[in-house]
Amino acid sequence: MSKRPLLTLCCAVCLSFATAQHGWQFHPSAFAGFSQGDLGTYGLLKANLAFTHGPWSLGPGAGLDYYRFRTIPLFVSATRDLTSSQRQNAFFVWLDGGLNLPWYKRPLPDYYYYKSSFHSGPWLSIGPGFRWRLSRSHPQALFFTAGYTYKKLKEIQTSGYVCNDPNSCNLFPDRYAYAYLNHILVFCIGLRF
Numbered sequence: 001m002s003k004r005p006l007l008t009l010c011c012a013v014c015l016s017f018a019t020a021q022h023g024w025q026f027h028p029s030a031f032a033g034f035s036q037g038d039l040g041t042y043g044l045l046k047a048n049l050a051f052t053h054g055p056w057s058l059g060p061g062a063g064l065d066y067y068r069f070r071t072i073p074l075f076v077s078a079t080r081d082l083t084s085s086q087r088q089n090a091f092f093v094w095l096d097g098g099l100n101l102p103w104y105k106r107p108l109p110d111y112y113y114y115k116s117s118f119h120s121g122p123w124l125s126i127g128p129g130f131r132w133r134l135s136r137s138h139p140q141a142l143f144f145t146a147g148y149t150y151k152k153l154k155e156i157q158t159s160g161y162v163c164n165d166p167n168s169c170n171l172f173p174d175r176y177a178y179a180y181l182n183h184i185l186v187f188c189i190g191l192r193f
Contacts, residue, residue, distance in 0.1 A: 023053050023054075024051045024052065024053045025051065025052050025053070025139070026049070026050075026051055027050050027051070027052050027057070027139055027192050027193065028047065028048065028049050028050065028192070028193050029047065029048050029050060029143065029190050029191065029192045029193070030045075030046070030047045030190060030191055030193075031044075031045065031046040031047070031143065031145070031188040031189065031190035032044070032045055032188065032189060032190070033046075033145075033186060033187050033188030033189060034186070034187055035065065035066070035067040035149065035184045035185070035186050036184065036185045036186075036187070037067060037068075037182055037183065037184040037185065039067070039068055039182075042065075042066040042067040042068070043064075043066045044063065044064070044065055044066065044067070044186060044188065045063055045064040046061060046062075046063035046064075046073075046096075046188065046190075047061060047062060047063070048060065048061030048062075048075075048077040048096075049061065050077060050079065050192075055080055055081035055082075056078070056079070056080055056081075057077070057078070057079035057080075058076070058077070058078050058079075059076070059077055060074075060075070060076055060077070061073075061074075061075050061076070061077045061096060061098075062074050062075070063075075064103075065100070065123075065149075065151065067149075067151060067182060067184050068151075068180060068182055069102060069104040069118065069153055069180065070102075070103045070104045071100050071101060071102055071103055071104070071123075071151065071153065072100075072101045072103050073096075073098060073099070073100050073101070073123040073125075073151075074098050074099050074101060075096040075097055075098030075099070075123060075125075076096070076097060076098055077094065077095070077096045078094065078095050078096075079092050079093070079094045079095075079129075080092060080093055080094075081131075088132075088133050088136065089130065089131065089132050089133065090130075090131045090133075091128065091129070091130055091131075092128070092129050092130075092131060093126075093127070093128050093129070094125075094126065094127060094128075094129055094145065094147070095124075095125075095126045096123075096124070096125040096126070097122075097123070097124050097125075098122075098123055099120050099121075099122065099123060100120055100121050100122065100123035100151055100152060100153060101120050102118035102119065102120060102153055104118055106118075106155075114157055114158060114159040115157070115158045116155060116156070116157050117155070117156050118153055118154070118155050119153070119154040119155070119156065120153070120154075121151075121152030121153050121154055121179075122150065122152050123149070123150070123151055123152070124149065124150040125147055125148070125149040125150075125186060126147055126148055127145055127146055127147020127148060127186070128145070128146065128147070129143055129144060129145035129146070129147075130143070130144045130145075131143050131192070132144075139192060139193075140191070140192060140193060141191070141192045142189065142190070142191060142192075143188070143189065143190035143191070143192065144188075144189055144190075145186075145187070145188045145189075145190065146185070146186070146187050146188075147185070147186050148183070148184070148185060148186070149182075149183075149184040149185075149186050150181075150182070150183060150184075151181075151182040151184060152179065152180065152181050152182070153179075153180045154177065154178070154179050154180070155177070155178040155180065156175065156176070156177055156178075157175070157176045157177075157178070158174070158175050158176075159174045159175075159176075
């Protein structure tokens with residue numbers, strides 16, 4: 001089974017489970033932040049459609065990750081409160097896991113002919129967070145999270161002609177596969193609606 005149908009199936013199961021169970025409440029969240037790694041600092045956006053029950057939250061999510069190559073992570077997010085859910089503020093841990101879809105096209109130089117295509121890979125993010133409820137009577141809350149992200153992509157490059165002079169082109173057919181594995185620290189602020 002390929003990765004995309006499997007991820008779609010997981011999201012559908014999460015949604016049907018959450019809507020069928022008594023006591024589950026729908027609380028979508030949106031996050032903005034930055035990623036920090038060996039290659040610098042980049043922006044990050046995430047949103048998830050969480051269903052909460054007691055100390056647990058579960059639901060599908062999507063994001064926009066600019067670290068190294070722009071990608072769209074599609075994931076299932078799970079959160080567990082570490083303190084009582086009756087309190088105004090709460091510490092929690094979160095885990096996001098899914099597929100990292102490429103949204104990047106390599107610029108091609110004029111003098112060298114090759115094709116480049118990026119392929120999806122796994123995406124995993126985990127860490128602690130702090131939730132500050134804005135009101136005791138409403139579920140709106142601010143989130144502050146820090147964590148670790150594992151982001152992987154694959155690139156296939158197929159080379160062809162090298163033309164330094166339009167009258168003489170040399171054929172050098174080759175195929176190269178590159179795996180880009182990134183270990184990143186992430187810091188986000190978010191809002192639960």
